[in-house]
Amino acid sequence: MPEGDSVHQAARRLHTALAGHTVTRSDLRVPKLATVDLTGRTVLDVTPRGKHLLTRFEGGLTLHSHLRMDGSWRVYAPGERWSGGPGHQIRAIIGTADRTAVGYRLPVLELLRTADEHKAVGHLGPDLLGPDWDADQALRNLLAAPERALGEALLDQRNLAGIGNIYKSELCFLIGATPWLPIGELPADKASRLPALAKKLLEANRERPARTTTGRTRTDQRLYVYGRAPRPCLRCGTPVRTADQGDGSRSRPTYWCPTCQPGPTP
Numbered sequence: 001m002p003e004g005d006s007v008h009q010a011a012r013r014l015h016t017a018l019a020g021h022t023v024t025r026s027d028l029r030v031p032k033l034a035t036v037d038l039t040g041r042t043v044l045d046v047t048p049r050g051k052h053l054l055t056r057f058e059g060g061l062t063l064h065s066h067l068r069m070d071g072s073w074r075v076y077a078p079g080e081r082w083s084g085g086p087g088h089q090i091r092a093i094i095g096t097a098d099r100t101a102v103g104y105r106l107p108v109l110e111l112l113r114t115a116d117e118h119k120a121v122g123h124l125g126p127d128l129l130g131p132d133w134d135a136d137q138a139l140r141n142l143l144a145a146p147e148r149a150l151g152e153a154l155l156d157q158r159n160l161a162g163i164g165n166i167y168k169s170e171l172c173f174l175i176g177a178t179p180w181l182p183i184g185e186l187p188a189d190k191a192s193r194l195p196a197l198a199k200k201l202l203e204a205n206r207e208r209p210a211r212t213t214t215g216r217t218r219t220d221q222r223l224y225v226y227g228r229a230p231r232p233c234l235r236c237g238t239p240v241r242t243a244d245q246g247d248g249s250r251s252r253p254t255y256w257c258p259t260c261q262p263g264p265t266p
Contacts, residue, residue: 004162014073019045029093033109043056050125061111061113072104075099077099090104128202139194151179165252166211177190201213210222221234233260235257238257240255
């Protein structure tokens, strides 16, 4: 699943390419939208909300998409070869005279009345990169279920929107706790730092083509623990470990340093 900074970058690319232009080609390749034609409508804006993308058209319509694990939006100039995947993976084409946006492998694609956007994104917590960011509310949301594992609480978009699996592992490292520690057992000073630290990381990477949480630019040193098992921890040299975390149906690889991050582990 993409991180919030990646979704914001995708929204910016789409907004730059489409906003203010009239749709000249519209092809939504999902059964429930097969007869929808957006040609002739002007694209008003493309707005990210957590990990969701909202493409708004004149006439009060919004195309809601979510990338999840494998989805992507690509933007092409006239005559440019489309390279996001085979044709059968294309789910959406929105074209103007100057650019064409192509959505590949989109697991969520629906057309809403703009007034009804809350039905798609109203459940989300404060957006780490959005105008609605509220650190105090995010902390209250995180601590509402004190028995919940720290990593799972961070990934829950109802608590705060924008954290994916990479930032989950990196935040747990930076805060000095394993992702399996019940969040209610996290010392109060560390818990209170979580929302601001999460925002700091996403803000620092919202313009970067290559994400880093360490401040380093070397490919093998951009992240403290994510993807590093069994290589040594960048801080203490202990081999980084990995295990799945989740409810079984949505388990994701999780990384931690057993020395720098005390607490329960699988």
